[in-house]
Amino acid sequence: MNLIERVIAISRRRSPWICRLNAGSCNGCDIEITPLLSPRYDAEQLGIELHGTPKHADIVLISGTLTLRSREAILDIYAQVPNPKAVVALGSCPSSGNVFAGSPLVLSCSLDTVVPVDVWVPGCPPRPQAILDGIARAAKLLEDGATKSQLAKSRLARSQPESRCGRLS
Amino acid sequence: MNAVWSYLVAIAVWPGLLFAAPLGWLELWFMRKLVARLQGRQGPPFFQPFFDVMKLLGKETVIPRGVSRGIFLALPLVSVAAVTAALAIVPLPGNPVPSLPGDVVLLLYLMEVPVLCEVLAGYVSRSIYGQVAAMREAILSLAYNLPFLVAIIAMAQMAGSFQMRALQEVPYGLVHLLAAVTFLLALPARMKLNPFSIANAEHEIIADSHIEYSGPPLALFKLSHAIEVVLLTELFAVVFIPATPWPLVNLVVYLVAGILVLGGVTLLATTTARLRLTQAFRFYWVWGGLASAITMAATLVR
Numbered sequence: 001m002n003l004i005e006r007v008i009a010i011s012r013r014r015s016p017w018i019c020r021l022n023a024g025s026c027n028g029c030d031i032e033i034t035p036l037l038s039p040r041y042d043a044e045q046l047g048i049e050l051h052g053t054p055k056h057a058d059i060v061l062i063s064g065t066l067t068l069r070s071r072e073a074i075l076d077i078y079a080q081v082p083n084p085k086a087v088v089a090l091g092s093c094p095s096s097g098n099v100f101a102g103s104p105l106v107l108s109c110s111l112d113t114v115v116p117v118d119v120w121v122p123g124c125p126p127r128p129q130a131i132l133d134g135i136a137r138a139a140k141l142l143e144d145g146a147t148k149s150q151l152a153k154s155r156l157a158r159s160q161p162e163s164r165c166g167r168l169s
Numbered sequence: 170m171n172a173v174w175s176y177l178v179a180i181a182v183w184p185g186l187l188f189a190a191p192l193g194w195l196e197l198w199f200m201r202k203l204v205a206r207l208q209g210r211q212g213p214p215f216f217q218p219f220f221d222v223m224k225l226l227g228k229e230t231v232i233p234r235g236v237s238r239g240i241f242l243a244l245p246l247v248s249v250a251a252v253t254a255a256l257a258i259v260p261l262p263g264n265p266v267p268s269l270p271g272d273v274v275l276l277l278y279l280m281e282v283p284v285l286c287e288v289l290a291g292y293v294s295r296s297i298y299g300q301v302a303a304m305r306e307a308i309l310s311l312a313y314n315l316p317f318l319v320a321i322i323a324m325a326q327m328a329g330s331f332q333m334r335a336l337q338e339v340p341y342g343l344v345h346l347l348a349a350v351t352f353l354l355a356l357p358a359r360m361k362l363n364p365f366s367i368a369n370a371e372h373e374i375i376a377d378s379h380i381e382y383s384g385p386p387l388a389l390f391k392l393s394h395a396i397e398v399v400l401l402t403e404l405f406a407v408v409f410i411p412a413t414p415w416p417l418v419n420l421v422v423y424l425v426a427g428i429l430v431l432g433g434v435t436l437l438a439t440t441t442a443r444l445r446l447t448q449a450f451r452f453y454w455v456w457g458g459l460a461s462a463i464t465m466a467a468t469l470v471r
C-alpha cells in the first residue's frame with residue numbers, strides 16, 4: 001500500500017459521512033440519530049457529517065421494518081451510494097421485523113437478504129452511544145477495506161447472497 | 170524569471186494551489202471549530218477538511234443517467250482553475266506575477282466563474298433539488314454582487330485605475346472604511362453562510378447545487394470553495410488594510426485580518442437563522458444599495 005492509498009484509507013475512517021434511510025421505521029430509531037449532532041454526543045469530533053443525499057454518503061444508516069414497498073427503495077438508494085460504502089442497520093427492526101413481524105405488508109426477513117449489512121446496532125431504539133459506536137466500527141471497516149461490498153469487489157469474499165427475500169406468500 | 174514561469178509559479182505554488190489549499194483547509198477548520206465551540210460542542214479535529222477531501226478523492230464517481238459526462242466533469246475543474254487564477258492575481262507580498270493594467274476587471278470576472286459553475290452544476294445534474302439550488306444561487310448573485318462590485322469599483326475610482334497595485338496604494342481615508350463595510354455586507358452571501366445560506370439550505374433542499382456530485386468532482390468543488398474563502402478574505406485584506414513598507418509584516422497582517430474577518434462572519438452565521446430568498450434580495454438591494462450609494466458618493470466628494 002503506497003502513501004496516497006494509506007492517506008485515503010485513513011481519511012475514510014476519519015471522515016465518515018452518513019445518510020439516513022427510513023425503511024418503514026416507527027421513527028424511534030431516527031429520533032435517536034439527531035442527538036448525535038447535539039453538544040452531548042457531538043459526532044463531528046469523529047468527522048461524522050449527516051448528509052441528505054446518498055451521493056455524498058459513505059455509510060447508510062437503515063432503520064425500521066422492511067416493507068413490501070421499501071425493498072425497491074432500499075436497493076435503489078443503496079445503488080446510488082458511491083463505492084466504497086458501508087451499511088449500518090439500526091435497531092431490532094431490520095434484523096427481524098421486531099414487533100411488526102408477520103404483519104401483512106412487512107417482509108419478515110433480515111435486511112441482510114436485501115443489501116449486505118456491515119454493522120448491526122441492536123436495541124429498540126438503540127441508544128445514541130450505540131449508534132455512534134456502530135458508525136465508528138463501520139468507518140474502521142471502511143479503512144481496512146473490510147466492508148462486505150469492498151470484500152465482494154476484491155473477490156475475497158464468496159459471492160454475495162442474492163436478494164432472495166421477496167414477497168411473502 | 171520570464172513571464173510564463175512567474176505565472177506558473179503564481180498559480181501552482183504561491184499564492185496559488187500549494188499555498189491556498191492548506192490555508193483554505195485551515196480557515197474552513199477554524200470556521201467549523203468556532204461554530205462548534207459557540208454551540209458548546211468540541212468540533213472537528215484539525216485535519217478534518219483535509220480528510221474530507223482525501224476521502225472524496227478515493228471514492229467512486231456516480232454520473233446520473235442522461236447527464237452529459239463532459240460538462241458534468243468539466244465544471245469542478247473550471248471552478249478550481251478560475252479561483253486559483255484569481256488568487257494568483259491578488260498582489261499578496263511576494264507574488265511573482267507582474268501587475269497588469271486592468272487586472273481588477275480580470276479578477277472580478279474570474280471570481281464570478283465559480284458561481285457560474287455552481288449554477289450550471291445544479292442545472293446539469295437534472296435533479297430537481299439541484300435546479301432549485303441553482304436558481305437560488307443565480308438570483309442571490311444578482312443581489313450580493315451589487316455591494317460587492319461597488320466596493321471594489323469605488324476603490325478603483327479612488328485610485329483612478331483598474332490595477333490591483335494602484336488600489337493598494339490609495340492613501341487611506343473615509344472611502345476605505347465605507348467600501349470595507351460595503352464589502353463586508355456582501356461577504357456572508359458570497360461565502361454562502363447564514364443568514365444567506367439560501368442556495369445550500371440543507372434542511373430545505375437537501376444539499377447545494379452539487380447534490381448529484383460524488384467522489385473526485387465533489388472533492389474539487391470542496392477545494393474550490395476552500396480556495397474561494399482564502400481569495401475573499403485575502404482580497405479584503407489586500408484592498409482595505411493599509412500596507413506597511415515591510416512585506417513580511419504585511420503578510421502576517423493580511424493573514425490575521427483574514428482570520429478575523431472569518432471569525433466575524435462565522436459569529437454572524439451562528440447567531441442568525443436563514444432568510445427567505447425575497448428577504449435576502451430585498452436586504453441587498455435596499456441596505457446594500459444604500460451602502461453602495463454612500464460609498465460612491467464619498468468617492469466623488471473626496
Ligand code: SF4
Pocket residue numbers: 024025026027028029063064065090091092093098123124125126
Ligand atoms: S427498532 Fe424499535 S425504535 Fe427502531 S424502528 Fe423498530 S420499533 Fe421503532
